[in-house]
Amino acid sequence: DAGVIQSPRHEVTEMGQEVTLRCKPISGHDYLFWYRQTMMRGLELLIYFNNNVPIDDSGMPEDRFSAKMPNASFSTLKIQPSEPRDSAVYFCASSFSGRLAPLHFGNGTRLTVT
Amino acid sequence: SQQGEEDPQALSIQEGENATMNCSYKTSINNLQWYRQNSGRGLVHLILIRSNEREKHSGRLRVTLDTSKKSSSLLITASRAADTASYFCAMVPSNTGKLIFGQGTTLQVKP
Numbered sequence: 001d002a003g004v005i006q007s008p009r010h011e012v013t014e015m016g017q018e019v020t021l022r023c024k025p026i027s028g029h030d031y032l033f034w035y036r037q038t039m040m041r042g043l044e045l046l047i048y049f050n051n052n053v054p055i056d057d058s059g060m061p062e063d064r065f066s067a068k069m070p071n072a073s074f075s076t077l078k079i080q081p082s083e084p085r086d087s088a089v090y091f092c093a094s095s096f097s098g099r100l101a102p103l104h105f106g107n108g109t110r111l112t113v114t
Numbered sequence: 115s116q117q118g119e120e121d122p123q124a125l126s127i128q129e130g131e132n133a134t135m136n137c138s139y140k141t142s143i144n145n146l147q148w149y150r151q152n153s154g155r156g157l158v159h160l161i162l163i164r165s166n167e168r169e170k171h172s173g174r175l176r177v178t179l180d181t182s183k184k185s186s187s188l189l190i191t192a193s194r195a196a197d198t199a200s201y202f203c204a205m206v207p208s209n210t211g212k213l214i215f216g217q218g219t220t221l222q223v224k225p
Contacts, residue, residue, distance in 0.1 A: 004156070033213070043157075043202070043215040056212060091156055100144050100206055103213065105156030 002026075006092050006106035014114055018080040021109045023092030024073055033103060034067055034077050035091040043091075049075065082113045118203045118216030126222040133190040135219040137203030138183075144206050146179055146186050151200045151218070160188075160201075195225045 005024040013019055025032050033048040047057040052069045060067070064083070069075040079086055089110050093103040121136045137146070145164045149157040163170045163179045163186065170177045176189040190197055200218045207214065 035215075042217045045212050045214070048212070059212075093156075102147060102159035102162055103149075103157070105158070107154075107156045 004092055004094055004104050004106035006090075006109050008109060009107065010110045010112075012112045012114065013082055015083055016081045017113075018078065019082045019086075019111060019113075021077040021090050021092075021111070023075045023077070023106060025075070025092070025094030026096075026104055027073065029094035029096045029104070030072075031095045031098065031101070032069060032075050033093045033095075034075070035093065037089045037091060037108070038087075046077070079111075082111075084113045087111055087113050118205060118214060120201075120203060120216040120219045122219060123217070124220045124222075126224065127193055129193060129195055129223055129225050131193055131223075133193050133197070133221055133223070135188045135201050135203075135221070137186045137188070137216055139186075139203075139205055139207075140184065141207045141209060142181075144208060146177075147204045147213075148175075148177060148186075148188050149202045149204060149215075151202065153199075157202065190221075193221075193223045195223050197221060198223045 007022045030051050034046040036044045046059045047067045049069045067077045089108045091105050091108045093105045095101040095103050118137050118139045127133055145162055147162045148160045151157045161172045161177050163177050174191045179186045200220045202215050202218045204213050204215045
């Protein structure tokens with residue numbers, strides 16, 4: 001089992017640039033979640049999908065953030081344009097059969113916007 | 115605002131001692147989960163306790179849940195240096211359906 005795979009592991013970009021984070025969930029999992037982790041705010045749920053369909057995006061901070069899941073094995077989180085306050089660790093997680101089931105996390109993407 | 119609040123924020127103990135972390139929450143829940151996060155890594159699921167359960171064990175882990183007090187505790191017995199990590203409680207409030215995490219407890223186990 002390869003686990004949830006995220007890329008890149010680290011991303012450093014300048015303010016105003018577009019950033020795309022990628023996630024491959026565990027095969028067979030039907031839920032996918034994007035979280036953001038900062039020291040100030042802890043872990044925040046940004047958006048989650050069920051069977052590739054976005055269910056709740058109320059945690060997405062602004063219109064600059066967008067997420068897609070074109071198929072069961074791939075999701076992206078895009079920030080355009082990026083700002084320094086977007087600096088954080090972004091985690092993707094997947095689960096099987098439900099919002100109440102244990103999540104399997106990737107190792108995250110550490111984003112630094114200068 | 116965070117659904118879960120953890121106490122203490124940081125804990126430092128000697129190897130072999132027990133570590134207890136507490137989590138309090140605000141609304142009714144379906145289940146409560148505990149996760150561990152090693153530095154620079156993603157969270158790893160440890161244990162899930164349902165709202166109709168009071169206690170659950172998994173190896174050196176013991177979790178309790180008191181729904182009347184809206185609180186849970188995680189006990190790690192006979193701690194090891196490898197247990198050094200941050201520990202998070204997480205829950206799905208009945209009115210939101212979204213898994214919400216507490217701020218975490220940072221545990222340091224000294225060899």
